[in-house]
Amino acid sequence: MNNEYQFTGDQQYSRDVQDVMALFMVGPATETGRIGRFSVTVECSAYQVVTQIEFQNEYGKTLTKTEHSNIQAAGNGTQPTVKQSIRLSLLKIMKEFTSYDPGPWGILRGVRPTKLAHRMLDQEQPVERIIHTFGHHYGVRADKAQLVTNIAVRQRPLLAQLAGTGRNIGVYIGIPFCPTRCLYCSFPGFTLPAKQSQVDAFLQALDTDMTNAAASIQKHGLTVMSVYVGGGTPTSFSEADFAQLLTSIKQTFINEHTKEFTVEAGRPDSISAGKIAAMRSAGVNRVSVNPQTMQQKTLDRIGRNHTVDDIVTVFHQFRQANIGIINMDVIAGLPGETEQDMIDTMEKIASLEPDNLTIHTLALKKGSRLKTSLSEHSLPNETVTGRMVEIAAAYARQLGMQPYYLYRQKYMTGNLENVGYSFPGKECLYNMQIMEERQTVIGVGPAAGTKAVNCRTFDLRKCYNAKDVTAYMNNLPIYLGDRQLLLDNLFAAGKEEISTC
Numbered sequence: 001m002n003n004e005y006q007f008t009g010d011q012q013y014s015r016d017v018q019d020v021m022a023l024f025m026v027g028p029a030t031e032t033g034r035i036g037r038f039s040v041t042v043e044c045s046a047y048q049v050v051t052q053i054e055f056q057n058e059y060g061k062t063l064t065k066t067e068h069s070n071i072q073a074a075g076n077g078t079q080p081t082v083k084q085s086i087r088l089s090l091l092k093i094m095k096e097f098t099s100y101d102p103g104p105w106g107i108l109r110g111v112r113p114t115k116l117a118h119r120m121l122d123q124e125q126p127v128e129r130i131i132h133t134f135g136h137h138y139g140v141r142a143d144k145a146q147l148v149t150n151i152a153v154r155q156r157p158l159l160a161q162l163a164g165t166g167r168n169i170g171v172y173i174g175i176p177f178c179p180t181r182c183l184y185c186s187f188p189g190f191t192l193p194a195k196q197s198q199v200d201a202f203l204q205a206l207d208t209d210m211t212n213a214a215a216s217i218q219k220h221g222l223t224v225m226s227v228y229v230g231g232g233t234p235t236s237f238s239e240a241d242f243a244q245l246l247t248s249i250k251q252t253f254i255n256e257h258t259k260e261f262t263v264e265a266g267r268p269d270s271i272s273a274g275k276i277a278a279m280r281s282a283g284v285n286r287v288s289v290n291p292q293t294m295q296q297k298t299l300d301r302i303g304r305n306h307t308v309d310d311i312v313t314v315f316h317q318f319r320q321a322n323i324g325i326i327n328m329d330v331i332a333g334l335p336g337e338t339e340q341d342m343i344d345t346m347e348k349i350a351s352l353e354p355d356n357l358t359i360h361t362l363a364l365k366k367g368s369r370l371k372t373s374l375s376e377h378s379l380p381n382e383t384v385t386g387r388m389v390e391i392a393a394a395y396a397r398q399l400g401m402q403p404y405y406l407y408r409q410k411y412m413t414g415n416l417e418n419v420g421y422s423f424p425g426k427e428c429l430y431n432m433q434i435m436e437e438r439q440t441v442i443g444v445g446p447a448a449g450t451k452a453v454n455c456r457t458f459d460l461r462k463c464y465n466a467k468d469v470t471a472y473m474n475n476l477p478i479y480l481g482d483r484q485l486l487l488d489n490l491f492a493a494g495k496e497e498i499s500t501c
Contacts, residue, residue: 003024003025003026003037003038004028004029004037004038005021005026005027005028005037005038005039005040006028006029006039007028007040007041008039008040008041008042009042009043009044010042010044013042013082013086016083016086016087016090017042017086017090019087019107020087020091020107021038021040021090023094023102023103023415024094024098024100024102026094037055037056037057038053038054038055038056039053039054040052040053041054042086044071044082047070048068048069048070049068049069049082049089050066050067050068050069051066051069051085051089051090052064052065052066052067053090053093053094053097063097065093065096065097067092067093069085069086069089070085071085080136080137084107084137084138088106088137088138091106091107091139103382103414103415103416104140104141104144104415105138105140105141105144105408105415105417106134106135106138106139106140106141107139108138108139108408110408111407111409112435112436112437113140113148113417114148114151114152114155114406114407114435114436115437116148117148117149117152118152118155118156118436121152121153121156127149127153130152131145131146131149134149144417147403147406147419150403151403151405151406151419154402154403154404155404155405155432158427158432159432159436159438159439162259162432162433163438163455166456167220167221167222167491168222168223168225168257168439169217169224169439169440169441170225170226170228170429170430170433170434170439170440170441171213171226171227171444172227172230172434172441172442172444172445172448172449173206173227173229173230173234173249173444174230174232174444174446174447174448175229175231175232175234175237176231176232176445176469177190177191177192177231177232177233177236178190178191178231178232178233178267179192179233179236179267179270181303182292182302182303182304183301183303183335183368183369183377184302184362184363184364184369185365185368185369186365186368187231187232190232190469199237199241201473202469202473203241203244205473206245206445207248208476208480209444209445209465209476209479209480210249210444212480212483212484213252213253213442213444216442216484216487216488217442220487220491220492223257224253224254224255224258225257225429225433225439226258226259226260226262226429226430227253227254227258227260227261227262227430228260228262228430229246229262229264230262230264231264232264233264233267233270234264234265235263235264235265235267235270235271235275236267236270239272239274239275242275242278243274243275243278243282246278246279246281246284247281247282249261250282254282254283259429260286260428260429260430261283261285262284262285262286262287262288262428262430263284263286263287263288264287265279265287265288265289265314265318266288266290266329267304267306268289268306268310268313268314269304269305271314271317273317276317276318276321279323280321285323285325286323286324286325286326286327286428287318287323287325287326287327288326288327288328288329288356289311289326289327289328289354290328290329291308291328291330291345291349292329292331292360293331293334293337293341294308294344294345294349295308295337295344296308298334298335298336298341301334301336301377308348312348312352315328315352315354324355325355325356325426325428326355327354327355327358327420327428328349328352328354328357328358329357330345330346330349330357330358330359330392331360331361331362332359332360332361332362332380332385332389332392332413332416333361333362333379333380333384333385333388333413333414334380335370335377335378335379336377336378338380338384339384339388339391342388342391342392343391346391346392347395350395350398350399353399355423355426356401356421356422356423356426356427357392357396357399357401357420357422358418358420358421359389359392359393359418359419359420361385361412361413361416362379362385362412362413363409363410363411363412364411364413365410366411379413380413382414385413385416386416389416393419393421396421397421399423400423401421401422401423402422402424403420403421404420404427404428404431405419405427405428405432405436406418406419406420434451437451437453437458437460438458439453439455440453440490442483442487443464445465445472446467446469446472447464447465447466449463449464450462450483450486452486452487452489452490461486461489462486463479463482463483463486465479466479
């Protein structure tokens with residue numbers, strides 16, 4: 001943080017001030033008695049919030065701006081709450097002081113803005129009012145307010161069908177290994193061990209994890225609607241190990257009610273004819289081929305050991321194998337890329353006609369090599385990255401796809417978002433389940449999380465396995481116990497039972 005602020009007022013609002021000031025790279029004063037370049041004062045009455053910021057410029061001159069905001073009375077949803085008013089006022093004043101717009105999502109900081117739209121839909125609020133609320137109460141730009149609301153509306157019947165009476169669930173299986181680690185990646189990823197004995201030990205632990213999960217599923221009469229094998233790169237395993245893993249997953253979780261079985265197959269250098277055959281034999285009906293870009297210069301730069309032609313070849317192999325749905329991912333804002341690069345990437349992807357397309361915005365995560373070597377790379381600025389996102393979205397619409405899920409991450413360029421597009425009827429069910437958190441998802445493997453959802457109240461309880469592979473294997477009984485207790489507390493008492501979820 002280059003600048004600092006000092007806050008005067010009710011300290012229960014200190015986090016609200018901190019969150020908004022962080023959008024402008026301004027942190028709290030770190031030295032006792034030190035006054036930062038920004039002095040923030042908040043005063044609240046019964047129906048009004050007064051927010052004032054004093055700014056000391058580089059010439060020592062003090063400038064002051066003040067905002068008066070009407071606040072929501074009890075039982076009245078027409079005006080923002082106190083917290084919303086403080087955040088909105090701070091956002092407006094800081095934009096004026098800095099001439100900087102920190103992004104289209106206003107004061108929203110969470111990963112899942114669609115959850116907010118769903119809560120308003122639960123209250124039977126009309127779409128027009130929801131869009132207005134996003135703009136008036138949260139400062140969200142009109143096009144993003146429309147986008148997130150439309151996505152939630154599209155999801156409603158799909159989520160209701162998935163949830164049933166509350167005992168339908170999803171299963172996520174995390175594989176932590178990758179051929180190499182991409183420049184931008186901060187996910188827990190490890191190179192596949194060279195010793196087969198170490199691979200066998202991991203697969204044995206994973207099998208124990210799956211068996212334990214299956215016991216809980218049977219105990220509580222749960223139905224697995226979707227299975228998602230992610231990572232990492234699940235296809236990093238040898239053909240024999242990969243085929244055995246998929247066979248075990250099929251025998252353990254897949255049933256006549258399972259609608260979706262996804263495997264992430266994002267790295268062409270880890271795909272073979274034998275692995276594709278294993279996926280088809282196991283009943284995999286959705287794969288994710290994730291080029292991130294179709295620019296060879298960028299693939300080389302980010303550490304991908306394959307060519308653009310390899311991506312095209314693997315895509316066609318999956319089509320020829322009749323794997324039902326193919327997703328492709330792209331990232332806007334990769335090092336060295338331009339708007340023209342995104343146009344070229346999307347032209348090549350459009351020619352392949354994938355069934356799903358996920359448009360990501362680059363996030364500069366702390367654990368990535370890109371973050372630690374940022375001075376060595378030239379990144380597109382926020383404006384260019386925003387236009388790259390718009391270019392990719394336009395291609396998705398031209399293909400006939402519609403947005404069906406959305407999420408955000410910390411440290412995204414321009415504070416933008418990730419959006420999944422699909423043809424109608426080909427939406428990824430798991431993606432909606434895990435993002436909207438309206439259905440229980442059982443996590444298996446390192447870094448996997450189990451989310452136990454009460455479908456009457458949407459109350460959520462969760463637990464996570466260790467990210468580190470060795471810690472996961474050594475402490476597996478503890479993680480299994482935590483998960484079992486979590487599921488018992490929800491399902492044994494019948495807390496999830498509903499007429500419609």
